[in-house]
Amino acid sequence: MHLDDIPGFALTCAAPAKINLALHVVGQRADGHHLLQSLVTFADCGDRIGLASADADRFTVSGRFADGLPLSAEKTGGNLVLRARDLLRRDLMSRGIAAGPVHLHLEKNLPVASGIGGGSADAAATLRGLLTLWGASVEPARLGAVALELGADVPMCLDGRPLLAEGIGEEITALPDLPSFAIVLVNPLVAVSTPMIFRTLVNKVNPPLDLPKGMNTAAEWLSAMGDMRNDLEAPARRLVPVIEEVSVSLKAAGATLVRMSGSGATCFGLFDSDESAHRAAERISASHPEWYVCAARTTRRD
Numbered sequence: 001m002h003l004d005d006i007p008g009f010a011l012t013c014a015a016p017a018k019i020n021l022a023l024h025v026v027g028q029r030a031d032g033h034h035l036l037q038s039l040v041t042f043a044d045c046g047d048r049i050g051l052a053s054a055d056a057d058r059f060t061v062s063g064r065f066a067d068g069l070p071l072s073a074e075k076t077g078g079n080l081v082l083r084a085r086d087l088l089r090r091d092l093m094s095r096g097i098a099a100g101p102v103h104l105h106l107e108k109n110l111p112v113a114s115g116i117g118g119g120s121a122d123a124a125a126t127l128r129g130l131l132t133l134w135g136a137s138v139e140p141a142r143l144g145a146v147a148l149e150l151g152a153d154v155p156m157c158l159d160g161r162p163l164l165a166e167g168i169g170e171e172i173t174a175l176p177d178l179p180s181f182a183i184v185l186v187n188p189l190v191a192v193s194t195p196m197i198f199r200t201l202v203n204k205v206n207p208p209l210d211l212p213k214g215m216n217t218a219a220e221w222l223s224a225m226g227d228m229r230n231d232l233e234a235p236a237r238r239l240v241p242v243i244e245e246v247s248v249s250l251k252a253a254g255a256t257l258v259r260m261s262g263s264g265a266t267c268f269g270l271f272d273s274d275e276s277a278h279r280a281a282e283r284i285s286a287s288h289p290e291w292y293v294c295a296a297r298t299t300r301r302d
């Protein structure tokens, strides 16, 4: 059952897919977390969260990828929607702000453990939605700290627009000039463990990401992105050989730039028009009906 078929939600929040257009691993912290430089945008395909006040806390799920999702609120292995609810509630209640029981519904449209940050996007959308539902506000730095406690990707998902992410992902610089692209996401439905990919990465210090100043046109950005990399792509391809086939399918369908997002296995292709992106998605779906394929547009800051 989709969110729209369930009556009574006070609001719904989009949880868009996160795309690492480039991801350079440039070091490692003493605690083991890797230092990144990542060019990030968001696509208009994703999960959705429905929120309503309720007599008691409730959590329901639906959507193509709902099966097997954790439904508990445990700190380790729990659902990020519930972890976001509990962490925000604790923070608000510690300051005497009411944060009553809620019904949260997750419509899970994004494949799980796929490098496009579905869980992180869900957590960020839950934080945003609950603040609205509860009529509360949290100072941005404090909300950023709550987000980071949920995961390295959650602060960027809270921002939700083109950005450069540094540190372990939490140092965010807005990129107002990054254009919107026609994009196709393809995932072979092989789940990839993010910690495992970081663990098997051999080179922890790689050349930094060069973001030339004054880029305005899509062609200038595409040319600069062509010189960038995803340093997690090599370890992911070793563990999940089908990534090569995904990448080849996007190239064969006419993408101007093809790369893996995050720790994989989703690859994206950028296209010169929405029409060519939709044609490519149809072609890839026809040859691989079992894969997740989504034609979309990436967001802009304005």
Ligand SMILES: C[C@@](CO)(OP(=O)(O)O)[C@H](O)COP(=O)(O)OP(=O)(O)OC[C@H]1O[C@@H](n2ccc(N)nc2=O)[C@H](O)[C@@H]1O
Pocket: 020, 023, 032, 033, 034, 035, 036, 038, 114, 115, 116, 117, 118, 120, 150, 151, 152, 153, 154, 167, 168, 169, 194, 195, 198, 261, 262, 263, 264
């Ligand atoms: C690789 C990226 C790129 O955007 O995306 P995904 O593939 O998850 O979408 C992120 O860095 C993933 O962020 P996120 O999925 O939130 O990671 P977390 O839950 O915080 O961390 C999971 C584990 O990944 C490793 N990790 C994560 C982030 C980072 N900068 N260095 C790391 O080494 C650590 O082993 C950590 O315990």
Ligand SMILES: Nc1ncnc2c1ncn2[C@@H]1O[C@H](COP(=O)(O)OP(=O)(O)O)[C@@H](O)[C@H]1O
Pocket: 069, 070, 077, 078, 079, 080, 081, 106, 111, 112, 113, 114, 115, 116, 117, 118, 119, 120, 122, 123, 192, 194, 262, 263, 264
């Ligand atoms: N709401 C959620 N959506 C997806 N995964 C979740 C969620 N809550 C917890 N998880 C767990 O988080 C892990 C990473 O999932 P996900 O965010 O989809 O990965 P990625 O960032 O690589 O796309 C999975 O092991 C999954 O069980």
